[in-house]
Amino acid sequence: xxxxxxxxxxxxxxxxxxxxxxxxxxxYSAVKGCMVIKPYGFALWExxxxxxxxxxxxxxxxxxxxxxxxxxxxLSKEAAHVEGFAKECAVVTxxxxxxxxxxxGVVVDPEAKLEEELIIRPTSETIIWNTYKDWIQSYRDLPLxxxxxxxxxxxxxxxxxxxxxxEFLWQEGxxxxxxxxxxxxEAQKMMEVYATFAENYLALPVIRGTKxxxxxxxxxxxxxxxxxxxxxxxxxxxxxxxxLGQNFAKAFDVQFTGxxxxxxxxxxxxxxxxxxLVGALVMAxxxxxxxxxxxxxxxxxxxxxxxxxxxxxKKVLDERIGALVQELKQAGIxxxxxxxxxxxxxxxxxxxxxKGVPVRLAIGPRDLENGVAEVARRDTREKAxxxxxxxxxxIQDLLEEIxxxxxxxxxxxxxxxxxxxDDFETFQKVLDEKGGFVSAPWDGTAETExxxxxxxxxxxxxxxxxxxxxxxxDMLTGKPSAERVLFARAY
RNA sequence: CGGGAUGUAGCGUAGUCCGGUCAUCGCGCCUGGUUUGGGACCAGGAGGUCGCAAGUUCGAAUCUUGCCAUCCCGACCA
Numbered sequence: 001x002x003x004x005x006x007x008x009x010x011x012x013x014x015x016x017x018x019x020x021x022x023x024x025x026x027x028y029s030a031v032k033g034c035m036v037i038k039p040y041g042f043a044l045w046e047x048x049x050x051x052x053x054x055x056x057x058x059x060x061x062x063x064x065x066x067x068x069x070x071x072x073x074x075l076s077k078e079a080a081h082v083e084g085f086a087k088e089c090a091v092v093t094x095x096x097x098x099x100x101x102x103x104x105g106v107v108v109d110p111e112a113k114l115e116e117e118l119i120i121r122p123t124s125e126t127i128i129w130n131t132y133k134d135w136i137q138s139y140r141d142l143p144l145x146x147x148x149x150x151x152x153x154x155x156x157x158x159x160x161x162x163x164x165x166x167e168f169l170w171q172e173g174x175x176x177x178x179x180x181x182x183x184x185x186e187a188q189k190m191m192e193v194y195a196t197f198a199e200n201y202l203a204l205p206v207i208r209g210t211k212x213x214x215x216x217x218x219x220x221x222x223x224x225x226x227x228x229x230x231x232x233x234x235x236x237x238x239x240x241x242x243x244l245g246q247n248f249a250k251a252f253d254v255q256f257t258g259x260x261x262x263x264x265x266x267x268x269x270x271x272x273x274x275x276x277l278v279g280a281l282v283m284a285x286x287x288x289x290x291x292x293x294x295x296x297x298x299x300x301x302x303x304x305x306x307x308x309x310x311x312x313x314k315k316v317l318d319e320r321i322g323a324l325v326q327e328l329k330q331a332g333i334x335x336x337x338x339x340x341x342x343x344x345x346x347x348x349x350x351x352x353x354x355k356g357v358p359v360r361l362a363i364g365p366r367d368l369e370n371g372v373a374e375v376a377r378r379d380t381r382e383k384a385x386x387x388x389x390x391x392x393x394x395i396q397d398l399l400e401e402i403x404x405x406x407x408x409x410x411x412x413x414x415x416x417x418x419x420x421x422d423d424f425e426t427f428q429k430v431l432d433e434k435g436g437f438v439s440a441p442w443d444g445t446a447e448t449e450x451x452x453x454x455x456x457x458x459x460x461x462x463x464x465x466x467x468x469x470x471x472x473x474d475m476l477t478g479k480p481s482a483e484r485v486l487f488a489r490a491y
Numbered sequence: 492c493g494g495g496a497u498g499u500a501g502c503g504u505a506g507u508c509c510g511g512u513c514a515u516c517g518c519g520c521c522u523g524g525u526u527u528g529g530g531a532c533c534a535g536g537a538g539g540u541c542g543c544a545a546g547u548u549c550g551a552a553u554c555u556u557g558c559c560a561u562c563c564c565g566a567c568c569a
Contacts, residue, residue, distance in 0.1 A: 157568085239569090
């Protein structure tokens with residue numbers, strides 16, 4: 001069949017591509033490095049977005065929108081920041097096209113060169129802090145808690161659907177605070193929001209931690225992160241939250257007058273998650289039959305497939321199933337009744353399995369006689385006949401059970417893929433043969449971290465929160481180590 | 492951005508070395524009919540600038556050059 005997907009064991013990368021493309025989440029586009037998010041994939045993102053948006057608002061944030069284009073000079077104001085992003089910025093140099101005098105279509109009008117070139121935002125710290133300067137004068141203006149939903153562009157050399165594309169969708173929170181402690185607390189709080197979201201909605205267990213200096217966001221004092229583990233044993237950074245100190249306040253001269261009438265620089269945070277979460281979701285739960293969607297964010301939670309011979313039976317089914325659809329909708333369930341007569345039940349079964357719909361109901365005349373529906377769950381692929389009477393409530397429970405089951409499965413995988421090692425030889429062996437996180441003592445230097453990366457391709461994913469301080473020896477250098485950190489090969 | 496591979500109808504493909512009724516086959520699509528409890532069947536039909544652009548040639552899917560896109564492996568990164 002044309003919809004067949006490559007098995008994980010055969011080619012994991014191809015399996016992932018097959019799921020995204022054949023599952024209808026996204027397509028390649030005519031533009032290098034950019035993808036088209038298709039309706040089914042976008043519906044998934046919208047569900048994620050809606051939940052996160054509510055969580056942000058519940059923690060006191062407001063949405064705003066800042067420009068896509070940023071004056072080039074802004075980027076250079078914060079030294080570490082420009083260093084981090086300069087290499088991947090798209091630049092707008094002209095503002096007009098004209099007909100090619102040689103008849104070759106349109107060309108850039110050389111007379112329309114911009115005085116100051118504009119960069120397409122790779123992130124918005126600079127334009128936002130330039131704006132905050134005008135918004136903040138007094139401690140009464142603080143804290144300033146803003147989020148924006150936006151697209152950003154980072155000119156990546158190698159792209160992968162959802163995981164790394166030149167343009168992607170995300171949200172970026174940018175907050176300003178009167179004290180350092182309050183800003184740190186905000187950064188930690190938002191990391192916790194992300195972790196809660198990943199675990200409760202994406203059924204994706206994550207490890208909370210901080211980044212080592214070399215993995216830190218360009219311009220941050222501290223980067224908090226949530227790290228997830230994919231089925232191939234590679235780690236994936238699922239969200240980051242940065243304590244920016246006063247770096248941007250100083251770069252953009254954002255000061256406020258305190259109660260004591262003294263001028264002070266504000267303390268800042270920024271935090272973001274992106275459409276990359278879609279990739280994380282796909283790789284964490286799906287199987288060789290196709291996508292597996294966690295019910296809480298699944299675009300379609302329940303699909304109903306009618307089984308009938310002839311129009312008469314169809315009519316009877318339409319009526320009964322129509323009532324059931326209403327019942328399910330009233331229970332807040334996202335349901336689709338697929339009564340398309342052009343494809344047969346078997347085809348639909350396979351199609352919705354590929355799309356990862358958590359629950360499928362098949363209902364035919366036989367079922368109506370018995371007052372039941374055949375209920376199939378995507379996660380375990382089990383089927384059962386359940387009474388139509390009170391079905392909505394049963395389905396609600398079932399969706400929660402599936403959500404929970406997916407989380408438990410992923411959690412078990414994660415827990416069994418954190419390996420403690422103390423020597424470098426074992427470290428390499430675990431990475432090659434088992435994958436996952438490797439917890440190993442590290443001497444705390446960037447040099448050692450770099451050396452380990454060169455030798456093994458593994459990086460420090462995070463220093464877990466509340467990490468026990470245990471004396472030891474660095475597995476590579478033998479130098480004193482204050483604590484274990486988590487290494488992994490990563491996306 | 493370096494190395495390797497690929498690009499023929501919506502999808503998957505034959506043909507490319509050796510230029511000349513070669514645009515092949517399957518799925519899908521449209522029409523009609525029979526069907527419908529795990530990817531239906533019959534009959535008829537539509538659909539292709541052979542990735543794009545130059546060039547070589549009497550003649551190019553096929554040869555040459557450039558470009559575009561995708562995949563895999565590196566370096567870089569969410």
